[in-house]
Structure formats: structure tokens, C-alpha cells
Amino acid sequence: MKIAVDAMGGDNAPQVIIEGVEQARDLYPDLEFDLYGNPDKVKPLIKNNDRLNMIATTEEISMGEEPVRAIRRKKDSSIVRAATAVKDGKADAFFSAGNTGAILAAGLFIVGRIKGIDRPGLTSILPIAQPGANRHNFVYLDTGANAESKEKNLEQYAYLGKFYAENVLGVANPRIALLNNGAEEDKGDKLHKEVWQILNSKDDLNFVGNVEAGDLLFGKADVIVSDGWTANAALKATEGTAKMMMTLIKHGILHGGLRAKLGYLMLKPTFHQIGQKMSASTYGGAVLLGLKAPVVKTHGSSDALAVKNTISQIRTMLKTGVIEKTVEFFDNTENLDNSNKNE
Amino acid sequence: MKIAVDAMGGDNAPQVIIEGVEQARDLYPDLEFDLYGNPDKVKPLIKNNDRLNMIATTEEISMGEEPVRAIRRKKDSSIVRAATAVKDGKADAFFSAGNTGAILAAGLFIVGRIKGIDRPGLTSILPIAQPGANRHNFVYLDTGANAESKEKNLEQYAYLGKFYAENVLGVANPRIALLNNGAEEDKGDKLHKEVWQILNSKDDLNFVGNVEAGDLLFGKADVIVSDGWTANAALKATEGTAKMMMTLIKHGILHGGLRAKLGYLMLKPTFHQIGQKMSASTYGGAVLLGLKAPVVKTHGSSDALAVKNTISQIRTMLKTGVIEKTVEFFDNTENLDNSNKNE
Structure with a gap:
């Protein structure tokens, strides 16, 4: 190869x-x-x-x-x-x-x-950070190849994500979810309501319904499908917030005197584990599926x-x-x- | 009153x-x-x-x-x-x-x-978490009153946010930004490109350009204007990630033995400060402006x-x-x- x-x-x-x-x-x-x-x-x-x-x-x-x-x-x-x-x-x-x-x-x-x-989707592999979750990562697309999407595109992303999760991540019968602004079937704009119905109608998709952007890292699905605009915003907000939290911790340690520095030394393995779990390097690159x-x-x-x-x-x-x-x-x-x- | x-x-x-x-x-x-x-x-x-x-x-x-x-x-x-x-x-x-x-x-x-x-916007006051920033919070709307928005709505949000920042937060000449998928003028879909031009053309708005969802908490503007769909996704992703980071830290401390627990005790003031800074309770409620x-x-x-x-x-x-x-x-x-x- x-x-x-x-x-x-x-x-x-x-x-x-x-x-x-x-x-x-x-x-x-x-x-x-x-x-x-x-x-x-x-x-x-x-x-x-x-x-x-x-x-x-x-x-x-x-x-x-x-x-x-x-x-x-x-x-x-x-x-x-x-x-x-x-x-x-x-x-x-x-x-x-x-x-x-x-x-x-x-x-x-x-x-x-x-x-x-119709339109390839930029696909990221993101961490399932929830402690105790069965799996460590999930498939997320389209993270920004297309700023405007149609129903057909999101339907195709579901299958692209499914094949990726089955083959590359080794997930049997992957759970497919739709990123939306609420959990219920009738949530979202016209596009998302229609995509919900399409995905739900497919016998060969293990569709588990909507997931909100606040639950991205919580392990509710193995594949989360979205239009490129929304997925991009939610991904950037996730990365930015994780970065900000690490910045705040570092700042607190630097300005917290000897006590905080000792605390940091003792918690170093914990911070290292979190850093590794949340780091993009751990899960590989973005695939144009x-x-x-x-x-x-x-x-x-x-x-x-x-x-x-x-x-x-x-x-x-x-x-x-x-x-x-x-x-x-x-x-x-x-x-x-x-x-x-x-x- | x-x-x-x-x-x-x-x-x-x-x-x-x-x-x-x-x-x-x-x-x-x-x-x-x-x-x-x-x-x-x-x-x-x-x-x-x-x-x-x-x-x-x-x-x-x-x-x-x-x-x-x-x-x-x-x-x-x-x-x-x-x-x-x-x-x-x-x-x-x-x-x-x-x-x-x-x-x-x-x-x-x-x-x-x-x-x-035309359409009131749901407005959140969010933390500027960046250490050393001049200000502690900013105005963010529409966080979800409207799933679909037009140019006119975003233009009105800019003024609603400006008046709020000036009067309630006491910011002179507040910096107004547009949430978009890139920093440059030509980024985004048709709606966001047009709103950029409208906001940029207003003499009475201190428009500072686009801000990406990853920079929400970094203090780049005093008012961040967005359609309700995108702002809602970015806000939920921000809240969810902050929550997940705190969960991971707690989990690491609970499962890190005596060393981690001692480290936690020493870093408690730091964690408390971060928790307070990132907590919704600190900045009040959401206003339907x-x-x-x-x-x-x-x-x-x-x-x-x-x-x-x-x-x-x-x-x-x-x-x-x-x-x-x-x-x-x-x-x-x-x-x-x-x-x-x-x-």
C-alpha cells in the first residue's frame, strides 16, 4: 500500500x-x-x-x-x-x-x-469523553466541506459515516444520530425535520434520533450527522472551550502560589490523561469521505x-x-x- | 420598580x-x-x-x-x-x-x-474567560428564539446588543462582531456575507468583523450577533464541553488515588474560580430582547x-x-x- x-x-x-x-x-x-x-x-x-x-x-x-x-x-x-x-x-x-x-x-x-x-463530507473522529463509556470515539460529519446542505447530502453522510464506523472503528451496527436543536422528532428547521424522517425510515440504519450540540462528547451515538455549517460551529466551539478550560487551569496554577503548583504536580497524570483524551492528535486526521x-x-x-x-x-x-x-x-x-x- | x-x-x-x-x-x-x-x-x-x-x-x-x-x-x-x-x-x-x-x-x-x-432575540451574557481580558462578559444573541433568520433580524440584533452592552454592562462604544465560519469578509453563506456588509456599512456600529465559534469566550467582542440556529449550537457545545471537562477532572481525581485527592485539595481555589467564571449563575439570565x-x-x-x-x-x-x-x-x-x- x-x-x-x-x-x-x-x-x-x-x-x-x-x-x-x-x-x-x-x-x-x-x-x-x-x-x-x-x-x-x-x-x-x-x-x-x-x-x-x-x-x-x-x-x-x-x-x-x-x-x-x-x-x-x-x-x-x-x-x-x-x-x-x-x-x-x-x-x-x-x-x-x-x-x-x-x-x-x-x-x-x-x-x-x-x-x-453528491457532496463529500469532511469527517472528524472525536473523543467520547464520558467516563465509563463503552467506546472511545465517534464519527462526525460534515465538519465543514459544505456551508449549505440538502436532505440528500445528510442522508449520504449517514451511510458514509456508517461504513466508516463499521470498518475503520470496528463498531457493529453503529448508532446514527442527527445533530439538531432539540431531542424530539419535530425539532429543527425544515431541513432537519425532513432528514429526521428520512433517516428514521431506513431499515439499514440504526437511527437513534437527534443529539444536541451540548451532548457531542457524551457518547450518545457512533456517528453524528450534520450539515457542514452547524457541525463546523459546534466543533469549533467544542475545541475552543476545551482550550479555554486548559488555559484557565494553567493560569490558575501559575498565579496560585506554591500551593497551586504542588497541586498541579500531584494532578499531573490526571491533566495528562485529559489532555490526551481531548487532543485531536489522538484520533487521527479529518477524512474527506x-x-x-x-x-x-x-x-x-x-x-x-x-x-x-x-x-x-x-x-x-x-x-x-x-x-x-x-x-x-x-x-x-x-x-x-x-x-x-x-x- | x-x-x-x-x-x-x-x-x-x-x-x-x-x-x-x-x-x-x-x-x-x-x-x-x-x-x-x-x-x-x-x-x-x-x-x-x-x-x-x-x-x-x-x-x-x-x-x-x-x-x-x-x-x-x-x-x-x-x-x-x-x-x-x-x-x-x-x-x-x-x-x-x-x-x-x-x-x-x-x-x-x-x-x-x-x-x-421583527423578531426579538434571546440574549445570553457569557463570560470572557481569557485571563487578563479587560472585560468579564459579553452579549450574545440570538441564542435560539428563532431557528430561521433574515438579514434584517441580525441587523436588529446588533442594535439590541449594542444598547444592552452600553447600558446594562456599561461598555462605551461596544465592539460588535458577527459569528461566522471564518474570519474574512467573504466567509459564510449568503445570509452571513450580506449581514457582514450591512453591519460594516453602519456608522453607529463599532463593527469589528467576524468571530468564529472557537473564539466565543476569548474576548474578541462585546456583542456577538448570530442567527438563532448557529448561536444555539455553539452555545450548547460550549456549555457541554465545559461540563465534560469538569466531569473528566472530577473522575480523574476520584480514580487517581491519594495523590490526586491531595492535588485536588491544593487546587481547590483554582477549580472554584474556574467553576464560578464558567457558571451561568454568575452572569444572570437570558433576556428576550x-x-x-x-x-x-x-x-x-x-x-x-x-x-x-x-x-x-x-x-x-x-x-x-x-x-x-x-x-x-x-x-x-x-x-x-x-x-x-x-x-
Whole structure:
């Protein structure tokens, strides 16, 4: 299995990208990597060339660039070249920590959608933080690939999330929920009311109803489906609040005198556990689900551990054939609502 | 100044309502209260009748009831009677910890909107948690009175929030921001792009641009304006994450042995401070802004402190004449966009 790696994307690239890739390479003998980037910058960082191929590119897409224009114009950028390799069957998956919009655009316009999928959904794996919960994480989409969504999109996200949870997370009969502004069937705007009815009508979905944004991390479902606008706001609020709580604790310790500092030393293992549980690095990257191959991105600020974990996630996607199973499902017209297909 | 109190609403009513009201009464010699409720339940709880008048009602609206039907049918409920007293000028403000939907409906249909206001916005006062910030809280609306909003509604929320911040929080020239999915001017769906342009065009608004949901508590603005759907999701995610972080810390302490318990004792003042900063009780209740009088609700789970703080907030609204100033502004047609007025 070969992964096409954008070696130039991310705040700490190429350093942490190469570190993480080498860690994953040492861990998984069945993986091979093509590293797309500037050889002058990348090659000196490589410790061991085993199963790492350097592929020279001359352009870079920076974090602030307008995505669609960037991938159209910078044909020799690491993102465009790596995505093209996947499209041409020269690699099995795409990995980057770079410009999110450019990765989404490269996935959509170069790697391409699965037949029958209208709009791929950006998918995060988030922690189930509730102590004592049976499972440690859940599937959450669309976290922001699309600012405006239709009923059909959310229906497709439910199936994309279901296949991911079954195959990659190993959840049997995953519980599917809809993010909404209340628990009851009749909550939400027109879109969410209709999606509730559609999901509830499907015999092949274990639909458990609505979940509110306040319950995201509480383990009420294995897949939480949402339009990209709402999921994005709730995800950012969740991340921002967790960050703020950690800031407040640190500030309290720094300004709490000797007593607080001693308390911190004693509670260090607890804080470490919480930090790990709530950290994005622990659960891998965000997957643009609905494409013909794994296209996965990590935070721009990712460290080598996050890179390694994300590559491990890509490997599981490849080994379990989650995308092939998704393709097969959407290829079978009987699995799809006819009223939706004819739109 | 007289406040009409729904003594029956809330998980711990009438007990904590009466406690909180008596605390506020003892603190503020200029306040008087009419307590609407079942005298058999309320009277035995009253310690001192000074400036407390019991007004007997025979019905209650429970937490689960369909709001609009409930306020139409239960004419002798504590919510309907208290709201009617405000409408009839027998009281200056309405307070309840009961069924949110019923309170909103009573505010809208009984107390009534300010002339020129299309849709009142549910307004929360949230903490600016960022250590070292100049201010301790900000105004956030609409947190969920309306699931679907138009440009005009968000424009009006900006002014409602501005008047509230100036008068009740005492902020000179408050910074107004728009909750959006990115910082740049061109971010968001059609609604948010247009609202950005409208707010940016107003000379009498200190518009500071977009704020993302991850930055809610970071003090980037004094008023954050949003459609009710998005603000509600981001608020619930914020509250849920703060709660989850506290749960994880408690769990870590309980299962961390003697070391963790000692650490907890030493960090207790820090945790207490954080808990207080992040607690809804600290900042008062949610105001349905855009009505002819203060209509304010606290969480159903409020304690006496939250009730007392919310009454203090209502008193500030009354003393500063924030509603009269809002009425005056919306009465002056020149202050409003003509294209909006003619819709």
C-alpha cells in the first residue's frame, strides 16, 4: 500500500511530516510512501530511505491561498502532484497537513467523487469523553466541506459515516444520530425535520434520533450527522472551550502560589490523561469521505505523533476496504432513494 | 420598580425562587415583587413578607408542554398571569425559571414587541474567560428564539446588543462582531456575507468583523450577533464541553488515588474560580430582547444565587432605561435602513 504524502504542508513541515512518516514506516512493514516536496528541504531530514521515495515538486500552496485558484494554477505543487498520483493509480491514498481548502479542492476535482455521491463530507473522529463509556470515539460529519446542505447530502453522510464506523472503528451496527436543536422528532428547521424522517425510515440504519450540540462528547451515538455549517460551529466551539478550560487551569496554577503548583504536580497524570483524551492528535486526521480514495488531512499544527496516528488511520481505511464497500453500496441503485436519485 | 415573578417555574421551584427573591429584596430597597403561584406551596416558604405580594394562580405550565398551546389554554397559569401583569402596566418586568418556549411565547404574544422589531432575540451574557481580558462578559444573541433568520433580524440584533452592552454592562462604544465560519469578509453563506456588509456599512456600529465559534469566550467582542440556529449550537457545545471537562477532572481525581485527592485539595481555589467564571449563575439570565419590558429567564436548574443575580440584572435594565432607549431608536425611522423597513 502506497501513500502519497504532501511533505510541504503544515506549520512545522517538512520536519514533523517526515518524522511522523518515518515512525509509521517503522511500525507498518506493509506501507510505502511517496514524499512530494522540495528535495533540498526534505532529503536532509530523512533518516532512513527504506520505503520512502522522494518526488521533487517545485511549488507550494501556502495556508492563506485561495484554494480553487491555487490548485488550478500550481500544477507542480506538492498537493496537486500527490493528488494526481492517487487519481492515476500510482498511490492508494493522499495525506497532507496543509491548506484545508486546497486539500478539499484537490480531493474533489483531482481524486474525484464516488459515483452517486453528491457532496463529500469532511469527517472528524472525536473523543467520547464520558467516563465509563463503552467506546472511545465517534464519527462526525460534515465538519465543514459544505456551508449549505440538502436532505440528500445528510442522508449520504449517514451511510458514509456508517461504513466508516463499521470498518475503520470496528463498531457493529453503529448508532446514527442527527445533530439538531432539540431531542424530539419535530425539532429543527425544515431541513432537519425532513432528514429526521428520512433517516428514521431506513431499515439499514440504526437511527437513534437527534443529539444536541451540548451532548457531542457524551457518547450518545457512533456517528453524528450534520450539515457542514452547524457541525463546523459546534466543533469549533467544542475545541475552543476545551482550550479555554486548559488555559484557565494553567493560569490558575501559575498565579496560585506554591500551593497551586504542588497541586498541579500531584494532578499531573490526571491533566495528562485529559489532555490526551481531548487532543485531536489522538484520533487521527479529518477524512474527506465520499471520494474514490482516502484523502486525509491533519491540523496544520500537528506534531509527529499526529502524523503517525493519521497514517495509521489511512492504513486501516486501506486494509479494511471501506471505500470499496462504500462504492459498492452507492453503485447498487436499489440502496438509494429514487426520489433523491432523480433530482 | 415591581417585578412579576413566576414562582412555580424551574426544577427547584418554588423553593429556590423564593430564596433568591428574598435575597434580592433584602439587597435592593427599591424593588418590589409580585409572586404568581400556588399560595399553598409558596406562602410557607416566605420568611418575610416585606415588599412581596402573593398573587394566587391555579395552573402551572410544565417543562415538557407545547409552549404556544400552553399559554393559550392555561390563562390562569403563573407564566400567563405574570406576563399579563407586565402588559397591563401592573409590573415593570417578568422573571421565570420555567418552560423556555412558554416564556418566549408569553413575551412575544402577551408583553409584545417593540415597534419596528421583527423578531426579538434571546440574549445570553457569557463570560470572557481569557485571563487578563479587560472585560468579564459579553452579549450574545440570538441564542435560539428563532431557528430561521433574515438579514434584517441580525441587523436588529446588533442594535439590541449594542444598547444592552452600553447600558446594562456599561461598555462605551461596544465592539460588535458577527459569528461566522471564518474570519474574512467573504466567509459564510449568503445570509452571513450580506449581514457582514450591512453591519460594516453602519456608522453607529463599532463593527469589528467576524468571530468564529472557537473564539466565543476569548474576548474578541462585546456583542456577538448570530442567527438563532448557529448561536444555539455553539452555545450548547460550549456549555457541554465545559461540563465534560469538569466531569473528566472530577473522575480523574476520584480514580487517581491519594495523590490526586491531595492535588485536588491544593487546587481547590483554582477549580472554584474556574467553576464560578464558567457558571451561568454568575452572569444572570437570558433576556428576550426586543420586547416592551424586560422578560428574563434563568436555567430551570438555577439555584437561589442565580435567581438573585438575575433579579439584579433586571434591576439594572430597569434603572438604566435600556428598553426606553431601544424604543426611541427604533421609533426614529431615520435610524433604520429604508430598504429593510419597506419589506
